[in-house]
Amino acid sequence: MSDDALITSLTAALEARPDDLTLRLHVAGVLVDLGRAADAVPHVGLVLARDPGNQAAQGLMRRALTAPAPGAGPVGPPAATTAGPAPDDPLMAYEQELSDVVPPRYVTGEPPPGAPPVRNRAGDLPEPVRGDGDVESSKVRLADVGGMDAVKERLELSFLGPLRDPELRKLYGKSLRGGLMLYGPPGCGKTFLARAVAGEMGARFMSLSIVDVLDMWIGNSERNLHELFQTARRNAPCVLFLDEVDALGQKRSQTHSSSMRTVGNQLLAELDGIDADNEGVFVLAATNTPWQVDPALRRPGRLDRMVLVLPPDAAARDAILRLNLRDRPIAGIDLPRIVAATEDFSGADLTHLCETAAEYAMADSMRSGKVRMIGQHDFDRALGEVRPSTGPWFATARNVAMFSNEGGAYDDLVAYLKARKLLR
Structure with missing residues (x-):
């Protein structure tokens, strides 16, 4: 096999498995051996951005940086400098020297500049994602959330407990993928609770709303949604928070826009993890109107659990x-x-x-x-x-509890309304 054919084959394999750091290092090593060190640097830089302590990547970066350019003579040792990082920290020196090629270590989860582009199945490059999909680390803990004991217990059983005890999780075959829908009156702390879950498990937190997804061009909204889910997968374990999920996943039978129906279909596909594994991605969705959410979203394996978030006790x-x-x-x-x-x-x-x-x-x-x-x-x-803002919501919820509680989806709401003597 010729050198060009080998590189083409390895590049195709890497495009199919962009998160395989071992394969990416192998491709970079082959490039260095073939005298294409400049092409190897972005690959090694991506590995170091994901795993700064990778000794093999650090050694390969040193080889790539000291390799002679094609057609150039022997390269001597680099000239000493009086400023910059200490000599015993070569990784920082490389990052500073190659700041235009290798980005500094980051927490956003986005590929650094210079990383090989991810192509879709048609081989086309995706358009830039609207909405930056920022990934953050939450410092909020469940102890900072007042009350909500039932909600905390449900979250502990669904995700937090299995994450803390991997051996027990393996024994019982419990997956770390899943989803949960928080619903209730506005202003009761659903977003704050989602941040607390991310902080409790030491995971990244990523919030996704309709403005991060919708685009005026046909097909771009679905592509944006896919890229945002991909960012969450690259940063697993990650809590992906779908705020106002009824806007993205409203009932397709009541949607008159064909573009919004296709966005809803794409959301279902991403929750299923058809093209990628959602292991370690815990989807938390929030809505004030769960009765407007497409029932397919609540199918087992998607947002299969609903938790009522009530006004504080x-x-x-x-x-x-x-x-x-x-x-x-x-x-x-x-x-x-x-x-x-x-x-x-x-x-x-x-x-x-x-x-x-x-x-x-x-x-x-x-x-x-x-x-x-x-x-x-x-x-x-x-x-x-100041008057409570929850009154109108409970007036609507009462009608839903009385006439639209098919399958017992709102049994917890019915129990609360009866306890408050708002429902007989």
């Missing part, structure tokens, strides 16, 4: 109020009284209540010219103005 309201008042000047606040008066308030409503009370105290201070503390009378005024 008394203990959670106490914690949220204390958090909002922690850095504000307060005096004489009757916290139990405020907690009792805010039974149907969401977390966002409680934050708004504290903001309103602070506004009253600040306005009084500006009028009098004397700074004063936020007092209980400010909260009494605020409670007369």
Whole structure:
């Protein structure tokens, strides 16, 4: 086999398995041996970006950097410099020297500049993804989430527990792929809870909304969605959060736009992991209107579990109020009284209540010219103005619980409404 045929064959194999770092290092070594060190550098750079401590990659990078250019004479040792990283850290020196070719170590999960492009099945290069698909590391933990004990227990059984105990997971054959849909009134902490799950498991967190996906050109929306899922797979274990999933996965029978139907079909395919393995990608979706989500999304293997996220209970309201008042000047606040008066308030409503009370105290201070503390009378005024925003949602949810609870999908909602005597 000729050298060109060998490289072509290896490149084709690498395009089919772009995340295989061992294969990528092998391709880079062959390129260096054939005198094509410049072509090998991007491959080694990608391996080092994913695995900075890879000794084989570091050695191969040294070979590629010191290899003579085609047609050039012997290359002597590089000239000493007075500035830059210490001589005992060659990896940092390489990164600085090749900053235009090899990017610094990163956490976004996106391929570095210079990495071989991933082609689709037709061999065409994908267009740049709308929405950068940023991957972040969350510092929030479940302990930072007030209340929601039932939700935390469900998350522990579904993903967190199996992740912490790989031996037990292997014994029971529990997969790390899966999905869960959080639903409930707006402002009750669904997004915050998703970040807490990512922080609890030490995983990356990636939020995906409709603006990251939709594109005016036919086919680009589906391509964007695929690339965003690919980013999550490259960063596994990763929590992929689908905010307002009803916008992307609304009932196809009620969708009049053919483009939105195809986006919904693409979302189903990505959740199934047809073209790639979703192992280690835990999909959390959030919606205020689960009854508008396509039933196919809730099929087993996709978003097969639904968890009701309710307004905070008394203990959670106490914690949220204390958090909002922690850095504000307060005096004489009757916290139990405020907690009792805010039974149907969401977390966002409680934050708004504290903001309103602070506004009253600040306005009084500006009028009098004397700074004063936020007092209980400010909260009494605020409670007369701020109303819970969850009422309209429960009015709609009540009708769904009464007339659209096919298969018991909303049994937890029915139980809550009956406990609150909102449903007979």
